[in-house]
Amino acid sequence: MSRIEPSTNEMLDHARALLTSGRLVAIPTETVYGLAANAWDASAVRKIFSVKNRPPNNPLIVHVASLDRVVDAVRMPLAKPIESQLAAVSDLWPGPLTVVLPRGERIPDIVTAGNQTVAVRIPSHPVTLSLLNRCPFPLAAPSANRSNYVSPTTAAHCEDGLDDTVAMILDGGPCDYGVESTIVRLHESGPRLLRPGGVAAEVLAERFGLSVDTLMEVSANRQATKQLEAPGMMSQHYSPTTAVQLLYPGTTIVVPKNTGRIAFQKLADEEVSRYTVVEVLSESGDLEQVAKRLFAALRQLDQAQLTCIHIDTCSPRGIGRAIMDRLERAAAKSSEF
Known part of the structure; x- marks a missing residue:
């Protein structure tokens, strides 16, 4: 209920x-x-x-x-x-x-x-x-x-x-x-x-x-240290159960079978076709929109029984600093990548 x-x-x-x-x-x-x-x-x-x-x-x-x-x-x-x-x-x-x-x-x-x-x-x-x-x-x-x-x-x-x-x-x-x-x-x-x-x-x-x-x-x-000054300071946090790989600029992207993608802006059709499911957070790459929709997209793809999730990255300035902080902590346990 x-x-x-x-x-x-x-x-x-x-x-x-x-x-x-x-x-x-x-x-x-x-x-x-x-x-x-x-x-x-x-x-x-x-x-x-x-x-x-x-x-x-x-x-x-x-x-x-x-x-x-x-x-x-x-x-x-x-x-x-x-x-x-x-x-x-x-x-x-x-x-x-x-x-x-x-x-x-x-x-x-x-x-x-x-x-x-x-x-x-x-x-x-x-x-x-x-x-x-x-x-x-x-x-x-x-x-x-x-x-x-x-x-x-x-x-x-x-x-x-x-x-x-x-x-x-x-x-x-x-x-x-x-x-x-x-x-x-x-x-x-x-x-x-x-x-x-x-x-x-x-x-x-x-x-x-x-x-x-x-x-x-x-x-x-x-x-x-064992004593944290504030919440959100653990190295691993905000983590889905599905493995996460962050796509930094210059990264050679190998797309395993059954992989999802969280994109910060619209992708070319050829790129979309490489993935099982794609969530586009902002058509234009607006980072305020990306931040607002990021956690919901992570949850959605985490429930899709994927092998892994590829996620775009951004420059750590302005709201981008918070986005990258969350993503780096979310990906911390996915050492296989």
Whole structure:
């Protein structure tokens, strides 16, 4: 029986009641769908980890309704350098930006994987903003899928792999961005990009008065440590079960039997004929369209019982940086290629 419900006022009130009682609710955001729990309730948050089979060292993002509600997750007052950094980007909220700040006292260890910082954002999706305004607590919400699998961008995707512990899936339509939020750590020593996403690194670098290279100067061994600063930092992530090969410029393409192709723009008929199935994400190669449709195409081809999936690549600039980050992590386990 489907747990997908329309995002009516009645259903939003019911979702608030479920969350208040410690249940889990899948929610739409402008990036991907999230699996939400009361962020102040350690027992409820523990269910997220159980349902997703998520490793306990992988922290969660906490969603709040407004800048005034950041105090629900963050320790205040902020140090002056951090306060200035937040002021430089706070007008990007609501939106696909997550900032890592000192953790507030009401946020339990399980949310932050024991870190003394917390990842927080204000989503721009009207359904989830309405739900957050109804709740007296913030919502901890990673993507609503099995850990390491392709993130969901529709309500129907959320049903795949989530058990009956999820009480409701609120339908907010397809996600606008299709890739997760950008994560930036704000610190007295300076801001650092932890994960590229819906807000381009170039935009943030300009706000902070830094070069993109400086903004991205994070310890090279951060992914090798057991303690992750933020979600989305594992080397293997967003992965379909089908093997993936990325098609970099100059790659000699050998197409095995029963191979699918995800193309970033329209292909010549001769190229299409080499593949069992082809998904074209944008007729013109528009990377915003590519990002929006990428995860849905990955899921679709992963269910087509293919031998492997070939995927186009792009320059890692702007939204292309987030696309390539996701694709490289998705392909990390496909070492046979």
